[in-house]
Amino acid sequence: MSLKLTGTLTLALLAGLASGSLSAKEWKTIRIGTEGAYAPFNFIDANGQVQGFDIEIGKALCAQLQAQCEFITQDWDGIIPALQAGKYDVILASMFITEERKKQVAFTDPYYKAAMTFVAPKEADVQDISPAALAGKVIGAQAGTTQAEYLTQLYGKSDVRLYPTQEAVNLDLASGRLDLQMGDALPLLMWTRTTDDGKCCQTVGEMVTDPKYVGDGVGMAVRLSDDDLRQQLNQALAAIIADGTYQKINAQYFPINIYTMK
Template sequence: MTVLTGAAVLALGLHGGVVWAQQGPTTAAAASAPEAVMVPGFWDPKRRPERPDVTRLPVQIRFVTTEDYPPFSFRGEDGRPTGFNVDIARAICTELAIRCTLEILPFEQLVEALESGKADAAIAGIAISAASRERTDFSDRYFRSPARFVARRGDPAQKVTPDALASKSVGVVADTAHEAYLRDFFNEIAIRRFPDAEAARAALQKGDIDLLFGDGVQLALWLNGTASAGCCVFVGGPFTESLYFGEGMGIAVKRGNDPLRQSLNYALAQLWEEGVYTDLYLRWFPISVY
């Protein structure tokens, strides 16, 4: 179990513009980030969550997450938990000035840990949905992965509309929400179905398809990695229809735990307003997902 005390968070450089050692932008670096990197904001400045009553907060927040969901939560080279979710949890602890712990669990055990009282909050890319709300309550959304089109670099610039793509072949992973979206809104394109994302990306690189449509985060990681060999770029979008691609990610808490949920909402809104969220986003998503 990892302890996330406020002092430890400050030492790690999550606040105050402290330099991250070989790990990406600081507050100063974020100011000079490429204009193409758009940081999404999920907080309405007109709706400010109330500052939590410290007397209603627990002595500590016991976070749980997973270790198999990069770049959100995974084990670093030193074996310690790292990732966007882990950094957000640490920043929340600093904002609330509260001691926190972080434990790694299999994804299927996260909700059970909340229900049994073994954990207070799960930050593990849990999608907010009608089904998930039946077992847990959620903080406000802190991330949403859009769908995106990708084309080979150097292909003629094109509008991404149903009419403009009518003569194009578009690859997509079979039996996914992305395929369903293409069939409903881009029904004149030639849809090429692939068994997995790797096969679809390989087809785009070889020129077997004109475009690829899929999850923005996973595509951004591929574009920013060595496997893509700089072949391709995002075009058009983003596409965020909740009916197909979900409402986004929230921090799950036990049903009825309103004091903690409201405290998390306050901390998340403060992290956005103070620029901390932007710094962390740019660290983990150097190629814009949006």
């Protein structure tokens, strides 16, 4: 290529940048994918509307970005493939940021911290949650989650049973069909402390915070090609934390600040 032609292309590129013709996409409408079966983070209310902490955070982010929000529910086990297929633009569904998932999607900064916990019936008096101590026990978890991965990798001598939703796991534990379950710490703390069916049970053992399984916290996920949207979401998240909007939403659902876990 001649120097003259190269210079012409460079001038054209600079002109395009100056005019904004090569600027990032304007996200006037943001389609948000969530599960709708993971209270209090995302769930379907009596009127068939999706509600929860994740949903309120999504609305606040869209307001900050002056974009219109559209929420789309999707079963958990297909939530990343549906993002990649273009069904929605963002996953906002309490997803742990892990190295394995980073191969498939791009994550925003964490919007709350993550930990996993075991839950058992109160009368079980579980003291030891090591793989050896729980050998032969029936343990439940939601399929496709980091908890499921943790159990299948480390608790091979237990009867690990996987369910399509967290609600189904809770139901079988409360009904006596499981000896224990493992799940995200915050929803299970809320379930055991604030719901009638959760009064049967209590968290047991130390919380699991190994980054290999819980990653760097909980983040929103976008397609690898949509880094501009990821950056805009990060900026909006920082803004709603700084102006107090995040804490107002947090206080509606949790007794502690889940961004700091204090």
